[in-house]
Amino acid sequence: MDILRFATAGSVDDGKSTLIGRLLFDSKAIFEDQLEAVERTSRDRGTEYTDLSLLTDGLRAEREQGITIDVAYRYFATPRRKFIIADTPGHIQYTRNMVTGASTADLAIILIDARKGVLEQSRRHAFLTTLLRVPHLVLAVNKMDLVDYSEARFEEIREEFTAFASKLNASDLTFIPISALHGDNVVSRSENMPWYEGTSLLHHLEHVHIASDRNLVDVRFPVQYVIRPHNATNQSLHDYRGYAGQVAGGVLKPGDEVMHLPSGLTTRIRSIDTFDGALDEAFPPMSVTLRLEDDIDISRGDMICRPHNQPQVAQEIDAMVAWMTDGVRLQSRSKLVLKHSTRTARTVVRDLQYRLDVNTLHRDESATSLGLNEIGRVTLRTTQPLFVDDYARNRQTGGFILIDEATNSTVGAGMIVDAH
Amino acid sequence: MLQRDYTTSQLDVLEAEAIHVMREVAAEFERPCLLFSGGKDSIVMLRVAEKAFWPAPIPFPLMHVDTGHNFPEVIDFRDRRVAELNARLVVASVQASIDAGRVMEETGRRASRNRLQTTTLLDAIEEHEYDAVFGGARRDEEKARAKERVFSFRDDFGQWDPKNQRPELWNLYNTRIRKGEHIRVFPLSNWTELDIWHYIQREGIEIPSIYFAHTRKVFERDGMLLADAEVVQRGEDEPIFEAVVRYRTVGDMTCTGAVASTATTVEQIIDEVAATRITERGATRADDRASEAAMEDRKKEGYF
Ligand SMILES: Nc1nc2c(ncn2[C@@H]2O[C@H](COP(=O)(O)OP(=O)(O)OP(=O)(O)O)[C@@H](O)[C@H]2O)c(=O)[nH]1
Numbered sequence: 001m002d003i004l005r006f007a008t009a010g011s012v013d014d015g016k017s018t019l020i021g022r023l024l025f026d027s028k029a030i031f032e033d034q035l036e037a038v039e040r041t042s043r044d045r046g047t048e049y050t051d052l053s054l055l056t057d058g059l060r061a062e063r064e065q066g067i068t069i070d071v072a073y074r075y076f077a078t079p080r081r082k083f084i085i086a087d088t089p090g091h092i093q094y095t096r097n098m099v100t101g102a103s104t105a106d107l108a109i110i111l112i113d114a115r116k117g118v119l120e121q122s123r124r125h126a127f128l129t130t131l132l133r134v135p136h137l138v139l140a141v142n143k144m145d146l147v148d149y150s151e152a153r154f155e156e157i158r159e160e161f162t163a164f165a166s167k168l169n170a171s172d173l174t175f176i177p178i179s180a181l182h183g184d185n186v187v188s189r190s191e192n193m194p195w196y197e198g199t200s201l202l203h204h205l206e207h208v209h210i211a212s213d214r215n216l217v218d219v220r221f222p223v224q225y226v227i228r229p230h231n232a233t234n235q236s237l238h239d240y241r242g243y244a245g246q247v248a249g250g251v252l253k254p255g256d257e258v259m260h261l262p263s264g265l266t267t268r269i270r271s272i273d274t275f276d277g278a279l280d281e282a283f284p285p286m287s288v289t290l291r292l293e294d295d296i297d298i299s300r301g302d303m304i305c306r307p308h309n310q311p312q313v314a315q316e317i318d319a320m321v322a323w324m325t326d327g328v329r330l331q332s333r334s335k336l337v338l339k340h341s342t343r344t345a346r347t348v349v350r351d352l353q354y355r356l357d358v359n360t361l362h363r364d365e366s367a368t369s370l371g372l373n374e375i376g377r378v379t380l381r382t383t384q385p386l387f388v389d390d391y392a393r394n395r396q397t398g399g400f401i402l403i404d405e406a407t408n409s410t411v412g413a414g415m416i417v418d419a420h
Numbered sequence: 421m422l423q424r425d426y427t428t429s430q431l432d433v434l435e436a437e438a439i440h441v442m443r444e445v446a447a448e449f450e451r452p453c454l455l456f457s458g459g460k461d462s463i464v465m466l467r468v469a470e471k472a473f474w475p476a477p478i479p480f481p482l483m484h485v486d487t488g489h490n491f492p493e494v495i496d497f498r499d500r501r502v503a504e505l506n507a508r509l510v511v512a513s514v515q516a517s518i519d520a521g522r523v524m525e526e527t528g529r530r531a532s533r534n535r536l537q538t539t540t541l542l543d544a545i546e547e548h549e550y551d552a553v554f555g556g557a558r559r560d561e562e563k564a565r566a567k568e569r570v571f572s573f574r575d576d577f578g579q580w581d582p583k584n585q586r587p588e589l590w591n592l593y594n595t596r597i598r599k600g601e602h603i604r605v606f607p608l609s610n611w612t613e614l615d616i617w618h619y620i621q622r623e624g625i626e627i628p629s630i631y632f633a634h635t636r637k638v639f640e641r642d643g644m645l646l647a648d649a650e651v652v653q654r655g656e657d658e659p660i661f662e663a664v665v666r667y668r669t670v671g672d673m674t675c676t677g678a679v680a681s682t683a684t685t686v687e688q689i690i691d692e693v694a695a696t697r698i699t700e701r702g703a704t705r706a707d708d709r710a711s712e713a714a715m716e717d718r719k720k721e722g723y724f
């Protein structure tokens with residue numbers, strides 16, 4: 001059985017948490033004691049129905065305010081798949097938490113309140129999910145019960161969103177009309193919307209094809225940790241030197257010719273080791289240990305790739321950056337710490353090329369800084385070379401985080417678009 | 421050749437993710453330690469640690485916060501496993517914290533050392549200057565845990581601030597802290613109770629005997645079956661009887677309930693867990709029943 005990771009997105013109160021509650025409830029992933037607790041709380045507050053959003057809004061402050069503040073991770077499985085759900089907040093103030101939840105998602109469900117249509121925050125989240133290259137999008141038009149399950153309203157929203165999405169790199173987009181509160185088209189097809197000919201949301205989640213989303217072409221193995229047992233009692237381990245890491249791209253096999261960066265030296269893979277024995281091949285997302293034929297000086301932060309297929313070795317990087325703090329602003333000459341794969345370097349912002357208006361996708365080239373939740377294209381210079389790919393080609397070797405040295409907070413997320 | 425389907429099973433994905441997390445900690449922190457209680461989650465975590473660094477030994481010590489109210493079977497198991505691995509175990513004792521006047525023993529029938537553990541844990545982290553502490557907590561256990569990052573920042577007082585967590589993107593973890601602060605790291609964040617059992621089955625991992633059905637003297641309180649033991653205070657109105665039970669979680673004897681069960685193998689446990697309609701903590705933990713936000717409040721104070 002494989003795993004599908006998906007995230008919710010959309011504006012405040014569009015029904016994201018309710019949808020997740022409904023999905024868990026209808027697929028029998030809710031336990032009696034959890035349901036009792038939610039029913040009790042709903043009753044105590046005088047809500048007439050069981051407020052399923054309480055199943056994921058687990059923090060005291062969230063329950064008090066009736067909104068989601070930070071991502072909640074929930075799990076359920078059907079006979080076809082295991083699901084990891086990130087229920088993210090819609091409130092603009094907590095956009096960074098939405099980005100956290102969406103960064104690892106295979107699929108995002110963007111909710112729209114059928115009464116309100118496509119809002120600024122729906123556009124922001126749709127844009128962010130495509131910027132993060134979430135490979136599959138579902139646009140769920142929710143609260144259809146409040147618009148008499150109207151096909152005309154659904155079509156109107158579909159058209160409006162399609163027009164906006166044409167300006168994004170949305171690869172796979174599916175529209176589903178639902179009522180999270182009543183369960184229409186969530187687990188099974190609704191009788192209230194006979195005009196809808198597609199599948200239910202759960203059916204879509206179970207069947208969407210994700211195996212080809214990984215990059216199995218470009219061999220990328222960021223060295224994470226060097227394993228040297230130094231074992232005095234076991235002589236056979238005395239000279240053991242293994243390079244441990246998680247495969248970020250491509251398929252590695254013993255005997256393959258590989259190149260080490262930054263040295264540029266080539267050698268062959270002697271063996272792919274694991275606790276459970278040597279492997280014939282390794283591919284993402286496996287965590288393995290490589291032993292190489294030749295003695296090369298290799299340490300954490302280095303990269304193993306193929307001689308004819310290398311990442312860029314770059315100190316000048318162009319990237320789209322999502323800024324996530326209201327403490328300081330990102331501007332030209334900002335100095336930050338950058339963490340990319342297993343390498344950390346200091347970096348300085350050379351140039352803010354433009355700030356993007358997420359509503360219109362207009363590029364404001366006169367902007368001089370980025371504030372909380374703003375997105376722009378920047379040029380960075382790093383103190384050390386990084387081994388990078390375009391984010392569009394590989395999420396693992398194309399993404400990085402920015403850390404403020406003064407506070408140690410994570411203040412930005414970057415997606416590489418060009419490097420030299 | 422390219423027709424091959426490179427899908428990875430869920431257990432392999434979860435294991436690879438956990439190994440990545442452990443290596444990241446070993447590479448970026450100076451003094452990590454791994455909390456090992458002898459419970460099923462920490463047993464699985466320890467196995468993953470073994471795999472992450474093999475053929476080298478695990479490059480950090482283990483720590484157990486010993487309340488003195490543990491099940492003896494679990495302590496035996498702990499010591500055996502530590503010896504097998506030739507690991508270093510640090511025992512932080514709640515009794516010692518009480519004796520030193522750091523905390524006050526609760527009194528009465530429902531007295532428990534559960535909450536006192538937090539002080540003992542934080543004192544030990546400070547004393548040994550640990551900068552990263554691995555915990556076996558899973559997000560599916562409880563709704564506050566469901567909100568926590570894999571790398572969870574703790575301030576000078578060991579506190580978790582749920583409203584101000586660091587963004588955590590992809591598999592890039594921000595490991596930067598100041599002296600006195602630390603990070604709690606949860607490699608099993610994305611595992612469910614069933615994943616844990618499937619993994620124990622697949623790996624053939626040994627677990628303490630109390631996870632399997634056995635006959636035990638128990639009494640009933642709040643719909644839970646508590647063990648009859650010296651450390652558990654029992655009222656006259658709580659008669660003892662014998663029952664065939666097993667434990668779904670392993671905590672203190674004073675607040676961990678047993679469930680009626682006849683499962684004597686891991687396969688049978690899996691069938692039972694797959695069919696159950698009550699969460700493991702709901703079924704077995706008095707400490708979580710205290711209030712809606714009991715776990716969140718304890719976590720804010722620095723609890724596991
Ligand atoms: N009538 C109707 N109400 C709904 C539906 N889905 C959600 N709601 C209601 O809309 C309100 C907001 O729902 P939530 O699930 O908390 O919204 P959210 O998108 O998670 O909000 P944030 O996480 O704070 O952004 C609640 O009162 C829900 O009961 C629906 O399909 N129909």
Ligand SMILES: [Mg+2]
Nearest residue numbers: 016017067068
């Ligand atoms: Mg919500």
